[in-house]
Amino acid sequence: xxxxxKDVAKACGxxxxxxxxxxxxxxxxxxxxxxxxxxDVAKKLDYRPNxxxxxxVTRRTRTIGLIVPDISNFHFAELCKxxxxxxxxxxxxxxxxxxxxxxxxxxxxFNAFIDKGIEGLVFAKPFGLKLSEVDRRCFELAASxxxxxxxxxxxxxxxxxxxxEFDFARGGYLATKHLVELGHRKIGCITGPxxxxxxxxxxxxxxxxxxxxxxxxxxxxxxxxxFDYESGLEALPCLLGAGATAVFAxxxxxxxxxxxxxxxxxxxxxxxxxxxxxxxxxxxxxxxVPLTSVVHPSSELGLEGTRRLxxxxxxxxxxxxxxxxxxxxxxxxxxxxxxxxxxxxxxxRR
Amino acid sequence: xxxxxKDVAKACGxxxxxxxxxxxxxxxxxxxxxxxxxxDVAKKLDYRPNxxxxxxVTRRTRTIGLIVPDISNFHFAELCKxxxxxxxxxxxxxxxxxxxxxxxxxxxxFNAFIDKGIEGLVFAKPFGLKLSEVDRRCFELAASxxxxxxxxxxxxxxxxxxxxEFDFARGGYLATKHLVELGHRKIGCITGPxxxxxxxxxxxxxxxxxxxxxxxxxxxxxxxxxFDYESGLEALPCLLGAGATAVFAxxxxxxxxxxxxxxxxxxxxxxxxxxxxxxxxxxxxxxxVPLTSVVHPSSELGLEGTRRLxxxxxxxxxxxxxxxxxxxxxxxxxxxxxxxxxxxxxxxRR
DNA sequence: CTGTTAGCGCCTTCAA
DNA sequence: TTGAAGGCGCTAACAG
Numbered sequence: 001x002x003x004x005x006k007d008v009a010k011a012c013g014x015x016x017x018x019x020x021x022x023x024x025x026x027x028x029x030x031x032x033x034x035x036x037x038x039x040d041v042a043k044k045l046d047y048r049p050n051x052x053x054x055x056x057v058t059r060r061t062r063t064i065g066l067i068v069p070d071i072s073n074f075h076f077a078e079l080c081k082x083x084x085x086x087x088x089x090x091x092x093x094x095x096x097x098x099x100x101x102x103x104x105x106x107x108x109x110f111n112a113f114i115d116k117g118i119e120g121l122v123f124a125k126p127f128g129l130k131l132s133e134v135d136r137r138c139f140e141l142a143a144s145x146x147x148x149x150x151x152x153x154x155x156x157x158x159x160x161x162x163x164x165e166f167d168f169a170r171g172g173y174l175a176t177k178h179l180v181e182l183g184h185r186k187i188g189c190i191t192g193p194x195x196x197x198x199x200x201x202x203x204x205x206x207x208x209x210x211x212x213x214x215x216x217x218x219x220x221x222x223x224x225x226x227f228d229y230e231s232g233l234e235a236l237p238c239l240l241g242a243g244a245t246a247v248f249a250x251x252x253x254x255x256x257x258x259x260x261x262x263x264x265x266x267x268x269x270x271x272x273x274x275x276x277x278x279x280x281x282x283x284x285x286x287x288x289v290p291l292t293s294v295v296h297p298s299s300e301l302g303l304e305g306t307r308r309l310x311x312x313x314x315x316x317x318x319x320x321x322x323x324x325x326x327x328x329x330x331x332x333x334x335x336x337x338x339x340x341x342x343x344x345x346x347x348x349r350r
Numbered sequence: 351x352x353x354x355x356k357d358v359a360k361a362c363g364x365x366x367x368x369x370x371x372x373x374x375x376x377x378x379x380x381x382x383x384x385x386x387x388x389x390d391v392a393k394k395l396d397y398r399p400n401x402x403x404x405x406x407v408t409r410r411t412r413t414i415g416l417i418v419p420d421i422s423n424f425h426f427a428e429l430c431k432x433x434x435x436x437x438x439x440x441x442x443x444x445x446x447x448x449x450x451x452x453x454x455x456x457x458x459x460f461n462a463f464i465d466k467g468i469e470g471l472v473f474a475k476p477f478g479l480k481l482s483e484v485d486r487r488c489f490e491l492a493a494s495x496x497x498x499x500x501x502x503x504x505x506x507x508x509x510x511x512x513x514x515e516f517d518f519a520r521g522g523y524l525a526t527k528h529l530v531e532l533g534h535r536k537i538g539c540i541t542g543p544x545x546x547x548x549x550x551x552x553x554x555x556x557x558x559x560x561x562x563x564x565x566x567x568x569x570x571x572x573x574x575x576x577f578d579y580e581s582g583l584e585a586l587p588c589l590l591g592a593g594a595t596a597v598f599a600x601x602x603x604x605x606x607x608x609x610x611x612x613x614x615x616x617x618x619x620x621x622x623x624x625x626x627x628x629x630x631x632x633x634x635x636x637x638x639v640p641l642t643s644v645v646h647p648s649s650e651l652g653l654e655g656t657r658r659l660x661x662x663x664x665x666x667x668x669x670x671x672x673x674x675x676x677x678x679x680x681x682x683x684x685x686x687x688x689x690x691x692x693x694x695x696x697x698x699r700r
Numbered sequence: 701c702t703g704t705t706a707g708c709g710c711c712t713t714c715a716a
Numbered sequence: 717t718t719g720a721a722g723g724c725g726c727t728a729a730c731a732g
Contacts, residue, residue, distance in 0.1 A: 002464075002495065004725060015703045020727060031701060051465040052406045053725035057708045061402070063466075066446075071434060077427040084421060084448050088455070093462055096416075096446040098434050105438070112443055114352075115401040116413075145352065229636065256636050263638065286579065286606050288613065288638045354709060365719045370711060381717060403709035407724045 003045040011041045023049070055117050064309065065113035065121040067097045067106055074281055075298045079124055082302030090310060092119075099125075103134040110138050120148040120309045127153045128195045148312035150305045153197060157319050162308040164301055164322060168198045171294040171327035172205025175248045175276040178292070178329055180213045183338035184246035184274060187215070188239030190225045190232060190258070192250045199227075202250045202278065218242060225254050232257020236265070245338055246274035252281045255291055255334075270336035280330055290332035300325055353395040361391045373399070405467050414659065415463035415471040417447045417456055424631055425648045429474055432652030440660060442469075449475075453484040460488050470498040470659045477503045478545045498662035500655045503547060507669050512658040514651055514672060518548045521644040521677035522555025525598045525626040528642070528679055530563045533688035534596035534624060537565070538589030540575045540582060540608070542600045549577075552600045552628065568592060575604050582607020586615070595688055596624035602631045605641055605684075620686035630680055640682035650675055 005023075009016040014034065022030050022038045030038075041047075055061040066083055068076040080096065087094050095118060097109035106125065113121060121142060127135060139161070142149040148160045155163050172189075179187050189206045192199030203222070210217055220242035225231025232254035239247055249255035255277030262269050269275050269289050277284065277293040284291040304322065311318065355373075359366040364384065372380050372388045380388075391397075405411040416433055418426040430446065437444050445468060447459035456475065463471060471492060477485060489511070492499040498510045505513050522539075529537050539556045542549030553572070560567055570592035575581025582604035589597055599605035605627030612619050619625050619639050627634065627643040634641040654672065661668065 005727095006725075016726080017704080017728085018702055021702090024727080034701085048461060048465050050406070050467070050725050051462075052402050052411070052467050053708090054727080055708095056400070056402045056406060056710090056725080057727045059708080070431065071421075072424075072427040072431040074422075077422040080430075080446070081420065081422040081448060084446060085450070088447070093466065094446050096430070096434060096444050097438075098431060100435070111398060112401075115398050116443065117400070117402050256633075259638075260636060283606075283633050286610060288609075355711095356709075366710080367712080367719055368717085371718090374711080376712095384717080400709050403724090404711080405724095406709080406726090407711050409724085 002050070003047045005047070005049065008038065008042050008045055008047050011045065012037055014038070023047075059117070061117040061119060062091055063093045063095060063116065063118050064313075065095045065097065065109065065118040066124070067099060067109050067113075067121065068124045069099055069101070069126070071096070071098045075279065075296065076124060078298035079302040079305075082299045083122060083306050086303065086306040086310075103132055107134050107138050107141070110141050114141070114145050114147060118147070120150070120313050122150045122305055122309060124152055124305075126196050126198050127151075127155075129197050129200060148309055150309045150312075152301060152305065157321050159317065159319070160312060162312060162319075162321075164304045164308060165324040166198075166296065166301060167324040167326050168201035169205040169208070170324075171278060171296070172202035172248065172250070173209050174205070174327060174329045175278065175292075175294050176206045176209035177212070178331065178335060179246040179248065179274055179276060180209055180215070182246070182274060182335060185215055185338070186218075186221065186243045186245050188221045188223065188235075188242065188244035188247040190223050190235045190239070190247065190249045190254050192225060192227045194224055199250060206248055225250065227251050227253060229253050229257040229260075232259075233261050236261035240265070240267075240273075244273065246276075246335070248276045248278075250278050252277040252279040252284060252291065252293055255293070256283075259287070259289075259291075269334050271339075274335040274338070276329075276335055284330070285332060287334075289334050292332045292335040293330050295328045295330055297325060297327075352400070353397045355397070355399065358388065358392050358395055358397050361395065362387055364388070373397075409467070411467040411469060412441055413443045413445060413466065413468050414663075415445045415447065415459065415468040416474070417449060417459050417463075417471065418474045419449055419451070419476070421446070421448045425629065425646065426474060428648035429652040429655075432649045433472060433656050436653065436656040436660075453482055457484050457488050457491070460491050464491070464495050464497060468497070470500070470663050472500045472655055472659060474502055474655075476546050476548050477501075477505075479547050479550060498659055500659045500662075502651060502655065507671050509667065509669070510662060512662065512669075512671075514654045514658060515674040516548075516646065516651060517674040517676050518551035519555040519558070520674075521628060521646070522552035522598065522600070523559045524555070524677060524679045525628065525642075525644050526556045526559035527562070528681065528685060529596040529598065529624055529626060530559055530565065532596070532624060532685060535565055535688070536568075536571065536593045536595050538571045538573065538585070538592065538594035538597040540573050540585045540589070540597065540599045540604050542575060542577045544574055549600060556598055575600065577601050577603060579603050579607045579610075582609075583611045586611035590615070590617075590623075594623065596626075596685070598626045598628075600628050602627040602629040602634060602641065602643055605643070606633075609637070609639075609641075619684050621689075624685040624688070626679075626685055634680070635682060637684075639684050642682045642685040643680050645678045645680055647675060647677075 009019045099106035150162050191203045223235040223238050236258050277291045280293040280295040284293050359369045372385050449456035500512050541553045573585040573588050586608050627641045630643040630645040634643050
């Protein structure tokens with residue numbers, strides 16, 4: 001069994017209190033010799049305080065919770081990494097929970113983590129336009145527990161609630177504008193699930209860029225996907241059917257699907273169609289035709305999230321919402337100037 | 351503040367003991383009405399036991415630790431995901447720690463997690479051929495704490511220690527044998543860091559396949575890499591210089607580097623050189639030329655790991671080492687029959 | 701300078 | 717069928 005504070009006290013022939021005092025660097029009202037003895041004995045016994053006991057009495061656990069939908073997803077994996085690293089630096093430990101596609105599970109984790117005495121929580125959920133009932137209960141729970149909470153979506157900042165936002169709309173705008181500037185006039189868009197705010201925002205950016213260029217919004221040029229590879233695969237033929245010469249895919253997985261579909265149709269990127277993705281996955285620049293993509297800075301988001309979380313934990317009352325993190329477009333080889341010379345037939349061989 | 355058991359007891363006009371008894375489903379020696387009242391009140395007060403307190407007295411925290419080098423790495427991300435999911439199903443919670451390249455940090459986490467009363471620990475570290483001093487201390491620590499520990503490397507199984515191994519050697523063997531069977535006689539190998547057992551094993555498999563085919567082992571055909579993209583990039587020219595017509599890359603990131611290098615040299619895969627990777631990343635089959643690769647089943651490893659961990663936690667004393675998980679070769683388009691007709695000059699244009 | 705006392709929230713004998 | 721008392725390991729007033 002691990003040595004307890006009692007063991008140390010006994011071995012020193014001294015009271016528990018004094019040991020606690022010394023080991024916690026409290027006001028050094030203890031004589032040097034005693035103090036030294038305590039340290040020595042503690043080391044020899046390899047004494048380490050039981051954090052459960054400490055937490056019970058101090059109400060501080062130096063633990064935070066991190067709840068994500070899918071840990072193995074690039075973005076969330078990166079987020080976990082950064083957050084974990086920051087916590088480590090702060091001497092905090094992280095409880096990890098993945099809720100998959102069950103909002104209820106997320107709520108479970110809220111409860112379980114609170115029961116374990118976390119001091120803060122990062123809830124990395126992509127919310128819908130309107131919050132679900134469970135989402136709302138999650139927030140209430142955190143609020144009523146006075147638990148500092150950080151999310152990555154627009155939402156009311158409160159005394160214990162902060163958000164770190166990313167400007168998805170501007171991302172969609174930049175991507176589309178880039179295509180417009182290359183002379184494309186029929187630009188397809190593969191969106192994410194229409195329930196998600198982040199997906200809707202990207203679409204809004206797309207629309208805005210079209211408007212600015214006085215290009216008409218064409219329903220046929222917009223295809224709803226599910227952020228997965230297959231969506232890109234099946235979207236391309238539809239968009240080609242509507243006459244698209246360029247495509248903005250709302251994320252890179254779907255863009256990868258477009259690559260594949262293009263190959264199957266004997267089309268070449270970017271000669272026959274230009275393609276812009278979203279996320280800037282590491283793979284983008286390793287592709288045969290490196291993918292032009294909007295950078296979704298997972299690390300920065302995680303960093304800023306932890307920063308704001310610890311600000312709350314440490315008692316800051318700065319409720320001001322930080323400015324949205326801004327996207328950047330990484331132009332690579334998958335986009336090219338629209339060439340009217342390429343006959344539609346050539347563009348749509350087969 | 352959250353309601354405590356005392357609040358429930360008071361609200362019921364009954365003793366704490368009884369409440370505890372009932373809520374913990376202990377021997378139902380309590381009258382139905384009282385019992386019901388307790389449940390009702392508990393629900394109304396939204397009572398949830400403080401896990402710190404429970405853990406302190408019961409010595410059970412329903413928490414396990416998970417220590418990985420890099421959370422954002424595919425393999426470990428997948429591992430985390432599976433393990434977290436399994437724990438969730440078992441009603442356990444996971445503490446996550448990433449140690450980057452600092453073994454000392456891993457040791458820190460061992461201590462910190464033990465202090466928090468974890469009931470088991472998964473330590474997903476790729477070990478060197480001989481354990482480092484810190485590694486050894488980690489194991490001792492766990493052993494002396496009687497903490498169930500699972501690792502993914504060969505090692506002594508003890509009363510509280512299990513390993514789940516993957517047959518890297520066979521993976522290297524399968525990859526190389528495949529190339530041999532395609533008629534290649536000059537097969538390059540890009541290894542991982544020579545300190546890692548898993549890297550060495552892959553190399554051993556490569557050697558074995560050569561031996562079986564009575565092909566000579568040529569130092570010039572073996573290039574040590576660091577499991578990263580750049581390694582593949584710089585390895586290819588060396589291997590070509592040694593006359594390689596095929597390459598076995600010890601992981602897919604390096605294989606991706608080979609793709610890139612090949613493109614730069616104007617070489618086509620698989621016409622000019624065949625390529626086999628290792629890991630079977632999701633990206634492999636999405637590539638323009640899908641990559642033949644050895645499957646490294648992160649999920650299965652994680653699954654088996656958790657299974658064995660919980661077996662220990664639940665008191666099984668089955669110390670038998672499970673058979674190594676076996677690799678499978680996924681043959682795709684990056685490997686082709688060696689064609690002596692292709693002149694070396696064409697093979698090494700430029 | 702140091703020890704006593706009182707809990708933190710909960711479980712668990714033991715007694716009523 | 718229920719309750720009182722003790723203790724898990726630790727901290728924190730408050731005394732000496």
